[in-house]
Amino acid sequence: MEDPPSGTVVHVIATGPAAPLDLPAWCHMVAHDYLGPLSSSRPVYGICLAADARATRADAPWHPASTSSRC
Secondary structure (H helix, E strand, O other): OOOOOOOOEEEEEOOOOOHHHHHHHHHHHHOOEEEEEOOOOOOEEEEEOOOOOOOEEOOEEEEEOOOOOOO
16 A cells, blocks of 8 residues: 555554554554554454654564665
């Protein structure tokens, strides 16, 4: 998904046991709003996308995207 508008609510299906901890932490890191678990028969979580979210690396989404090169 590329360039969704700010305020878009995304439903994430996450079956990993750490999802209830990882998703809020990731949202905090990138500045999206974590909406929490949704009523569902599957483990679904809501995230509201922010316009000013910080980018992460495509190959490692737990790491911020580099804005400068390192020597």
